[in-house]
Amino acid sequence: MASIRLENLVKSFGETVQAVRGVSLEIADGEFVVLVGPSGCGKTTTLHLIAGLERPTSGEVWIGAERVTDWEPGDRNLGMVFQSLALFPHMTVFDNIAFPLMIKKVPPAELGERVRGVATTLHVAHLLDKRPSTLSGGEAQRVALARTIVVKPAAFLMDEPLSSLDAKLRVEMRTELKRLHATLRATFVYVTHDQAEAMTMAHRIVVMDQGRVQQTGPPLAIYNEPANYFVAGFFGIPAMNFIDGELHQASGGSVFQAPALRLALTRSGPSAGGPATLGVRPEHVRLSDGAEGWPAAVSLIEPLGDETLVFLDYGGGTSLVAKASAEDRLAVGDRRRFTLRTDKLVFFASSDGRRIA
Amino acid sequence: MMLAFIDEVPRELEHAARLMGASRLATIRKVVFPLVASGMMVTLLFVFILNWSEFLLALTLSQPRVLTLPVLLNKFQSAVEGRLYGPQAAIGTVVTIPVVILGFLIQKHLVKGFSFGMIRR
Numbered sequence: 239m240a241s242i243r244l245e246n247l248v249k250s251f252g253e254t255v256q257a258v259r260g261v262s263l264e265i266a267d268g269e270f271v272v273l274v275g276p277s278g279c280g281k282t283t284t285l286h287l288i289a290g291l292e293r294p295t296s297g298e299v300w301i302g303a304e305r306v307t308d309w310e311p312g313d314r315n316l317g318m319v320f321q322s323l324a325l326f327p328h329m330t331v332f333d334n335i336a337f338p339l340m341i342k343k344v345p346p347a348e349l350g351e352r353v354r355g356v357a358t359t360l361h362v363a364h365l366l367d368k369r370p371s372t373l374s375g376g377e378a379q380r381v382a383l384a385r386t387i388v389v390k391p392a393a394f395l396m397d398e399p400l401s402s403l404d405a406k407l408r409v410e411m412r413t414e415l416k417r418l419h420a421t422l423r424a425t426f427v428y429v430t431h432d433q434a435e436a437m438t439m440a441h442r443i444v445v446m447d448q449g450r451v452q453q454t455g456p457p458l459a460i461y462n463e464p465a466n467y468f469v470a471g472f473f474g475i476p477a478m479n480f481i482d483g484e485l486h487q488a489s490g491g492s493v494f495q496a497p498a499l500r501l502a503l504t505r506s507g508p509s510a511g512g513p514a515t516l517g518v519r520p521e522h523v524r525l526s527d528g529a530e531g532w533p534a535a536v537s538l539i540e541p542l543g544d545e546t547l548v549f550l551d552y553g554g555g556t557s558l559v560a561k562a563s564a565e566d567r568l569a570v571g572d573r574r575r576f577t578l579r580t581d582k583l584v585f586f587a588s589s590d591g592r593r594i595a
Numbered sequence: 596m597m598l599a600f601i602d603e604v605p606r607e608l609e610h611a612a613r614l615m616g617a618s619r620l621a622t623i624r625k626v627v628f629p630l631v632a633s634g635m636m637v638t639l640l641f642v643f644i645l646n647w648s649e650f651l652l653a654l655t656l657s658q659p660r661v662l663t664l665p666v667l668l669n670k671f672q673s674a675v676e677g678r679l680y681g682p683q684a685a686i687g688t689v690v691t692i693p694v695v696i697l698g699f700l701i702q703k704h705l706v707k708g709f710s711f712g713m714i715r716r
Contacts, residue, residue: 291610312616324611328629337625338615389615 240302240315240392240425241267242288247297249283257283259449260297265393270419270426274436275446276472281429284446285395288427290314301392312341317391319399323382325370331357331381332366338389356388375403379411383418393425400435412438433473437461445469463584467591470517470584476547476559479523481516482588494585498553499532503580513588520547522579523560525568531577534558536570550576596641600634601627636704644694664690 242265249258258280265271273281286292288299290311298307306314325334332353339349357363360380370378379399386394396415400408416439419426430436436443437457445452445460445468453465464470470478483496494501494516501516524531525548537557538549546564549557560576562568585595604627612622653663662670664686671683698705 289610289614291613311610311614312618314614316614318611318614320607320611322605322607324605324607326608326611326626337612341612341616341621 241265241269242393242425242427243298243300244284244288245298245300247284247287247299248295249280249287249292250295257449258287258294261446261449261451263444263451263454265425265427267425268423270416270428270439270441271444272428272430272436272440272442273444273446274430274433274472275452276431279446280449281431281446282397283449285318285397285427285429289316289318289395315389315392316395317386317389317393318395318397319382319386321398321401323370323378323399323402325378325382325385327370329369330366331362331368331370331373334370334381335366335385335388338385342389352388356384360384360387376407376411379403387418387422391424393427394422396426396428398430398432399428401430401432408435415439434475437473445472447472464517464593466593467515467517467586470586470593474519476520478517478519479558480556481518481554481558483514483516485511485514485585487511496554501578501580501583503583510587510594514594515586515588515591517584517586518578519582520559520561522582523550523558524577524579525560525562525566526575526577529575531575533573533575536568536572536574539568539570550574552576596638597631597634600631600638603634604630633704633707636701640694640697640701640705643697647690647694 242263244261244263247258247261248256250256261280261284263271273284275281283292287294290299290306290309290313294307298305300306301314301316326337329337335353335357336349339352344352353366354363357366360383362377362380362384365373365377365381370381373381382399400411400415403411412435415426415428419439428435428439440457442454443457443460444454447468453460453469455463460469461473464473464478467480471480481496481499483494483499486493486495488502491503492511494503494514496516532552534550534552536548537551540547540549541564544564546562546566546568548560548562548568550560551557558576568574583595584593586592587594608626608630609622612626613619617625648665649663650665650669653666654669657663657666668683668686668690671679671686673679
């Protein structure tokens with residue numbers, strides 16, 4: 239097992255494309271870190287830089303106490319599960335799992351024992367004579383994991399390994415991966431664009447965009463205390479509501495003024511004035527029965543079973559999404575009032591998206 | 596033609612092999628080569644047919660005592676009897692036999708190779 243350290247990694251492709259722009263990261267031994275971000279944010283390239291499949295333009299990669307920046311991938315003692323799983327189609331499941339051991343010239347008796355041992359652990363022992371093309375999605379996933387585990391790598395790298403599975407199986411495999419991590423106590427670096435995967439599996443999430451780390455922290459900290467506009471918008475289903483407006487200083491606090499909405503902030507709000515964006519999560523928009531709050535018309539309803547998403551037209555540029563109880567009897571066209579939980583509001587500077595309160 | 600078959604092999608398979616410690620040569624030998632074998636067989640058949648039936652160069656370069664079969668086929672013509680269709684047709688049929696035999700021998704690969712769908716993505 240080993241820790242991983244990235245020091246100011248930069249990776250350019252040609253003169254115009256810079257996929258990774260100065261990523262520095264410390265991953266502790268045994269930690270489950272998830273790199274998350276939209277397509278093209280540089281997360282897979284960062285993983286390839288750790289694996290050695292790409293050489294950094296500048297910067298360093300450390301695994302444990304070794305500087306491995308120039309090492310060949312096979313010398314780094316890492317296990318990787320690919321998005322397509324990359325099982326060798328011309329080999330049986332046994333040969334697939336045995337392949338890394340054969341490369342390392344493990345004696346046949348020990349090889350067979352280790353392959354069967356890991357296959358039993360991952361419940362694929364009955365598939366050893368089959369070809370990958372005959373396996374189901376979940377079985378292929380387990381075989382890919384078995385092939386990675388069999389060499390006991392220092393760290394596991396996973397590049398969106400669940401993206402090809404259907405929704406139900408993905409949730410099951412998510413749980414299995416978490417259990418596997420708890421059993422192995424190994425370092426896991428997991429890449430995904432699925433925020434639900436990131437939130438449920440990670441000890442620590444690294445949010446990336448445009449080749450840079452936007453925020454690093456535990457899942458709930460990322461969700462509740464986003465560092466900037468991008469992170470706030472990326473996490474959460476449905477996404478956070480954003481309202482563009484202007485902050486003014488007033489006696490006793492500050493005031494956020496937007497079309498059809500004026501909000502006096504009594505708590506320690508943003509100290510600076512100027513154009514700003516208010517962010518509020520749908521669960522913090524409350525439909526009220528009384529006279530307080532702002533009037534709005536229900537424009538759309540999305541029942542989810544346990545709760546209902548309500549789209550409110552309050553006179554601003556876009557609709558405001560609120561989470562309401564499934565028992566609330568609402569209909570399109572209803573006129574209701576809504577309030578915002580002021581202790582949960584976040585503000586971002588309109589100029590660069592950084593969090594100001 | 597071979598390039599198209601090699602391009603079909605997903606790069607992730609090569610990456611996986613390299614991460615497991617396989618050298619570039621071992622990766623080609625144990626992963627890429629078995630996957631493009633069908634493509635190589637199809638290419639082999641095409642190259643064989645092209646060379647087997649080559650006429651123009653063979654006609655220019657061959658000597659009267661050393662002929663290729665397509666050039667020999669052209670020689671079944673007599674000043675007295677005109678074109679000798681019988682022997683010409685017989686040799687023409689014999690000429691196709693090696694190609695048919697080769698086709699049968701690599702039939703298993705031909706099906707895969709012609710379909711181009713040899714690798715499940």
